[in-house]
Amino acid sequence: MAVKKKDSYFVTTLPGDGIGPEIMSATVKVCQAVAAKQGFKIEFKEALIGGAALDACNDPFPDETLKQMKSSDSVLLAAIGGPKWDANPRDKRPETGLLKMRKSLGLFANLRPATVLPQLADASTLKPEVVSGVDIMVVRELTGDVYFGEPKGITTKDGERFGYNNMCYKESEVKRIAKVAFDIARKRGKRVCSVDKANVLDVSQLWRDVVIETHKDYPDVELSHMYVDNAAMQLIRNPKQFDVMVTGNIFGDILSDEASMLVGSLGMLPSASVGDPSGPGVFEPIHGSAPDIAGTDKANPLATILSAAMMFRYDLDRPEAAQAIEDAVNKVLDDGVRTGDLGGKVGCKQMGEEVCKRI
Numbered sequence: 405m406a407v408k409k410k411d412s413y414f415v416t417t418l419p420g421d422g423i424g425p426e427i428m429s430a431t432v433k434v435c436q437a438v439a440a441k442q443g444f445k446i447e448f449k450e451a452l453i454g455g456a457a458l459d460a461c462n463d464p465f466p467d468e469t470l471k472q473m474k475s476s477d478s479v480l481l482a483a484i485g486g487p488k489w490d491a492n493p494r495d496k497r498p499e500t501g502l503l504k505m506r507k508s509l510g511l512f513a514n515l516r517p518a519t520v521l522p523q524l525a526d527a528s529t530l531k532p533e534v535v536s537g538v539d540i541m542v543v544r545e546l547t548g549d550v551y552f553g554e555p556k557g558i559t560t561k562d563g564e565r566f567g568y569n570n571m572c573y574k575e576s577e578v579k580r581i582a583k584v585a586f587d588i589a590r591k592r593g594k595r596v597c598s599v600d601k602a603n604v605l606d607v608s609q610l611w612r613d614v615v616i617e618t619h620k621d622y623p624d625v626e627l628s629h630m631y632v633d634n635a636a637m638q639l640i641r642n643p644k645q646f647d648v649m650v651t652g653n654i655f656g657d658i659l660s661d662e663a664s665m666l667v668g669s670l671g672m673l674p675s676a677s678v679g680d681p682s683g684p685g686v687f688e689p690i691h692g693s694a695p696d697i698a699g700t701d702k703a704n705p706l707a708t709i710l711s712a713a714m715m716f717r718y719d720l721d722r723p724e725a726a727q728a729i730e731d732a733v734n735k736v737l738d739d740g741v742r743t744g745d746l747g748g749k750v751g752c753k754q755m756g757e758e759v760c761k762r763i
């Protein structure tokens with residue numbers, strides 16, 4: 405929790421690129437509606453990240469953005485990236501801004517719920533009887549692993565090009581993410597499945613050993629282990645077996661996207677990136693900037709709106725505001741209101757307004 409419940413909040417918004425500005429605008433209106441209804445104030449101020457920041461100041465994560473984020477109670481991020489910047493050198497790519505943001509704010513834990521709402525059980529490509537009732541929280545480590553390990557690069561070896569990265573974890577990094585997973589499991593189904601590749605990778609063996617040691621402080625939580633290849637299969641075969649899954653950065657990146665497809669659309673899935681409890685978390689949909697539909701009012705804003713609900717719950721000490729948003733989203737779906745990705749015809753702006761009406 406970044407702050408204790410108060411009467412007035414300051415939140416940084418990072419609309420980013422592609423559909424980002426459209427889904428952010430709908431989400432800000434929903435937050436303002438819930439604040440007005442529940443009698444508190446919330447002020448939003450935009451800052452630059454990703455391609456928008458590259459265009460404005462040739463830096464995907466400008467210092468001013470970091471400064472403003474640090475002075476905020478919380479941060480809402482829409483999405484970054486797009487073909488315009490894909491050919492840029494790595495330090496001038498939008499995604500580099502995202503990694504820099506996570507590292508600078510110490511956001512080491514990414515929480516991605518995959519909950520199948522009964523109204524959308526038939527939106528999944530899997531059979532409704534397999535997915536209905538699925539309620540998984542994927543806890544992904546976010547600031548370590550092969551994405552950040554050194555040394556890395558592309559060089560020449562034995563007369564040909566040679567690319568390399570380094571998969572590594574410190575004991576303390578594994579311990580803190582394991583604690584997050586066990587703490588969350590205590591508030592849910594009290595079961596944690598730790599995913600690794602300990603049969604092959606030394607770094608995974610350390611991961612498994614540290615998770616087992618950390619578990620000693622959580623005797624009320626059941627711990628199991630699964631190899632990542634099996635986990636990928638089990639998520640499709642029988643997803644209801646999982647409560648909390650905890651895993652490293654690269655395995656989590658892939659498995660959480662897989663888990664998202666249980667739900668049917670990327671447009672429904674929120675996430676939270678949290679770390680140092682004295683600083684703000686960053687709340688964002690799991691999808692990208694969807695350049696193929698940017699500017700057409702076709703984007704589904706619900707993942708961002710549900711991310712705002714997570715912000716109220718995890719950062720702003722306003723669980724009743726979170727509940728009001730989640731209830732309104734449920735009512736919208738009950739009433740059959742659907743954007744294109746869910747098989748409907750409602751636009752992004754109208755979807756936001758429909759949620760506001762039900763707050």
Ligand SMILES: NC(=O)c1ccc[n+]([C@@H]2O[C@H](COP(=O)([O-])OP(=O)(O)OC[C@H]3O[C@@H](n4cnc5c(N)ncnc54)[C@H](O)[C@@H]3O)[C@@H](O)[C@H]2O)c1
Nearest residue numbers: 483484485486670671691692693694695696697703704745
């Ligand atoms: N955290 C982030 O900001 C983030 C995450 C993933 C990808 N990206 C970036 O986004 C860009 C596009 O990547 P991509 O196409 O692989 O993934 P994407 O998530 O942007 O899009 C994948 C597909 O899902 C659809 N989609 C995504 N969100 C939607 C929504 N809210 N409503 C309706 N449809 C939606 C898109 O139209 C597209 O067909 C790339 O530059 C990538 O690097 C950013």
